Amino acid sequence: MYIYFENRCREDTFAEYDKKMKGHNIGISNVRMMMEAMNGKCEVIQEEKTFRVCLGFRWYKEY
Numbered sequence: 001m002y003i004y005f006e007n008r009c010r011e012d013t014f015a016e017y018d019k020k021m022k023g024h025n026i027g028i029s030n031v032r033m034m035m036e037a038m039n040g041k042c043e044v045i046q047e048e049k050t051f052r053v054c055l056g057f058r059w060y061k062e063y
Contacts, residue, residue: 001056001057001059002056002057003054003057004052004055005052005053005054006051006053007051008049009046009048009049009050028042028044028053031055035056038057038058039058040056040058041055041056042054042055043056
């Protein structure tokens with residue numbers, strides 16, 4: 001199962017944006033590590049005007 005988060009990129013750079021805004025302070029690298037620990041995947045795709053994070057979760061079906 002995949003969950004996608006997509007947003008358009010800001011006009012200013014991410015570094016400048018990061019200095020102005022307070023976030024959860026988790027960071028993409030930590031999200032990647034958490035997903036790998038759960039045998040999942042984290043993909044980050046940045047295009048010219050969009051930024052997408054794809055989280056892939058293992059789906060286990062109990063019988």
